Amino acid sequence: MQEIKSYIQGEWRSGEGVETELFNAITGEKIGGVSSKGFDFNEILKYGRTTGGEKLRKMTFHERGRMLKALALYLLDNKKKYYKISAWTGATKGDSWVDIEGGIGNLFANASLRRQFPDLPYYVDGDAAPLSKKGTFIGHHIMVPKEGVAVHINAFNFPIWGMLEKIAVNLMAGVPAVVKPSSVTSYLTQAMVEDIIASKILPEGSLQLILGSARELINHVTSSDVVSFTGSASTGLKLKSNPVITENNVPFNLEADSLNAIVLGKKATPDTAEFKIFVKEVVREMTTKAGQKCTAIRRAFVPEELMDAAQAAISERLSTTIIGDPSAEGVRMGALASADQVKEVREKVEELSKSQKIVYGDMDEFDVTGAEKHVGAFFPPILFRNDAPFEQIDVHSIEAFGPVSTLMPYKTIEEAIELTKMGQGSLVSSIVTPDNDEATQYVLGAASMNGRILVLNEECARESTGHGSPLPLLTHGGPGRAGGGEEMGGKRGIMHYLQRTAIQGHPTTITAITQVYQQGAQGNITDEHPFKKYFEELNVGDQLITEAREITADDIDQFAALSGDNFYAHKRDTNFEGTMFDEQVAHGYFLMSATAGLFVDSYDMNPVLLNYGIDNLRFTKPVYAGAKMHVRFTCKEIIPNDVTEKEDDPKTKIKRGIVKWFVEMLDEDAEEPLVGFATILTMVKKKDQN
Structure with a gap:
């Protein structure tokens, strides 16, 4: 009988003899056999951690995302083959569509998540925490890929979807996988893995496939590895309670069949x-x-x-x-x-x-x-x-x-x-x-x-x-009988394979580590206006300190007339007794508009293509007529942007990236000068348009 081979340690290998015979669910005909007898599971896991893990961890989230997208497109081109083999499992065309194209859809979906991550090998989680009165000591969190292997033990019912929905997540996180499908339908999983390996889209060692018994596989995992199991609650509980799992606190995701x-x-x-x-x-x-x-x-x-x-x-x-x-x-x-x-x-x-x-x-x-x-x-x-x-x-x-x-x-x-x-x-x-x-x-x-x-x-x-x-x-999972695990879940699923670590230090140091500008960090003030720089020329921390502008009562009146915002606090003749204000106060949106007038270099055409939003806009204290306001304008974050070209529309073919700018509105005569802040999002042209 023909043995269906596993892919381990960079080669297709057979076990010692046939342990499990596989049959066509419709005709009863023998398809082949599988075996893992004689495999060195410890060496298989080591190979994944080193050969695959080291390469994946060096890639950025954007590179991993583009890799998944390329793989998804490649597998779609080969899908007819999988439909034919899927029928042997007893699946109708509709069943196979869910398994095959639904699984490939997971690759596409996770690939698109790259836009929610930086173009870095690691992730900056949440916002900074102020830890000192003067702002010289702050805390933050980064998340780095675990330096282990994702071990997936999958059920028989979705031999393709079950594999792809899991590896899409761990590969996006920068962690290699060892997949152990249920033997019953593993011939379909093997057919797709054969194409994945042949495509050479994934770095070697990123994906290994074990057909046959899992044997002592779990006994060789470490605290850096992550184990996922899909199947019966009883088998899942047995694996989850393995002393190696409990003693080493190995993350274990259990998705069990439920009522x-x-x-x-x-x-x-x-x-x-x-x-x-x-x-x-x-x-x-x-x-x-x-x-x-x-x-x-x-x-x-x-x-x-x-x-x-x-x-x-x-x-x-x-x-x-x-x-x-x-x-x-x-x-x-x-x-x-x-x-x-x-x-x-x-x-x-x-x-x-x-x-x-x-x-x-x-x-x-x-x-x-x-x-x-x-x-x-x-x-x-x-x-x-x-x-x-x-x-x-x-x-x-x-x-x-x-x-x-x-x-x-x-x-x-x-x-x-x-x-x-x-x-x-x-x-x-x-x-x-x-x-x-x-x-x-x-x-x-x-x-x-x-x-x-x-x-x-x-x-x-x-x-x-x-x-x-x-x-x-x-998220896909559930409490109690369902296993208590969570799979997928967009960014949540990817974070399952990342280690969250708190970091502490000066804002300038934390900026250097996170590649996201932290308030209070030393800026890079240059003679050239940041808006005159192309995307590739910008650096996090590039900073502009603007000239000051006096806010007058006439400014406030004119903005009220122009905008139609005649809230009582913006009117000169208001009796302010019992209110939160001392006198006529400037509109927050006027301050933001005046801020743009201070930092925008409007005299020459420049690489900034457009401004498409403001995040986290806050007004921290009232600004009255007579205040002299200037702006500290800093490059906060630099994010690549994939260009989707549309035929007959030359505007969509402009290569560009996303740049976030941290804007601080400062009253230079005040004891506490910060009166407002925001993050401005711009689209910036690349110098290299090839």
Whole structure:
């Protein structure tokens, strides 16, 4: 039998003999075998930390982001191959789309996050903390890549998405990965990794693939590594409690299968669009990937008076589901991943049958199109009904990981929340309701035991990604039974692979370390106006001290007339007794406008293309007529900007970057001169337009 090879330590390697045979879930034919016997797991992890880690850590977030984008485009060009192999796992074309293109979408989404990070190998987190009276001692936080390996032990149900949604995050953070997929569908993961390695887009050592048993892999991780596991709660708990994990405080992210729920709101009666949306969502989550999803709906709660209507509607829709070979005309649901999965799901259904009743489906009597029922790993949709969910409670602890769900009644939204929580922690729950008050009550009541909550109604259903779709910019995980972990989550996910460290020192020193200007740092005052410098010529700390301008009562009057802002504090004839002001005060926005007049060099064309915003604008004390104000204008941060060129629009082809400027408004006669500050964002042209 052909052994499907692993990719470790820079080469494709076979284990010693075949440990696990792999089969086509539709035809039952042998595909090959996998083995990790004889692998030196300690050396595999060392190779990742050194060869891959050292290269990734030297790259900036922007370089890593562009790397992920290039990889995503490359894999899209090769996607036809993956669809063909994905069908062997029992997946329909729609199932494969979620796995393949959904996984590649994670690469794109994480690549786009580079714009929220500096063009540095590390991240500056939050704002500086003042630690002294005179401002000569401050604190800050930086986050650097962990100097270990991301070890991913993945489930069988999403062999591509499960890998890409995790490695996209750790690669963006600058940490290499060792991926250990479930053996059952690992041949699909291997096909994609083969292309990834061939592309040479990732630095060598960034990605290794182990097929077969994980064996003693966990025994060799260190405190610098991060372990992620997706699968059953029992296996996850066993790995998480490994002495190596606990004694070395190794970060461990657990995403376990959970008893996710959906609630039909009290006002979503059969005559509403929301009732139909509920039925469609339940059936879709039962049949997509043949119910083999960690986010699938296992428990469906409906108002007790709507039980019969909901059962009839769900059963009718399930009756149109054609099971069989995904390549056959009309097939809407494929097979389970393996014969072992069929056996396991059957056992769980039989166990659940002791406390509740099957109202749709028969495990023995069902039709299969384009394949032989007992040769492939086929299993029919099963809908249970449980009229006493507070007494017959097996449904809240036993999960059949297939096309199986249970319909249950509730009396009040409070009761629906209580029933949802009886699942002991879920990755996701949904409520379908046209009533926002009902939705609010459910979300606030159920959030503590759910990692994600979807609120569905007619207004958002058309564009909603659905109950079972975790999204890369939102966290994916849940409390309790669901594992207590968080995956993805945009910047939050990337930070899981970064070490946060507090730093303390003088503002000038902290500026040098963070490459972000800190208030109070020494500026670089030059003869040339900063606005005359091209993007490449600017440095953090470049500074301009402007001349002073006297603020007059006429200025304030004219700005009030021009803007229409005649707030009482800006009028000369106001009686200021009992107010916060002594006399007529200048408008804050006038001060900002006057500030721009002081720092903008308007006489010649310069590399500044445009000003596109102001962040953190604050006015710290009132400014009265007679004050002499000048500006300290400092280059705060320099950020590359990818140019998206549009055909026939030469303006979009101008190469440029983003520059943030820290603006301090100063009353030079005051004991405490700072009267306001802001961060100005400009787009600055690059000198090199090639």
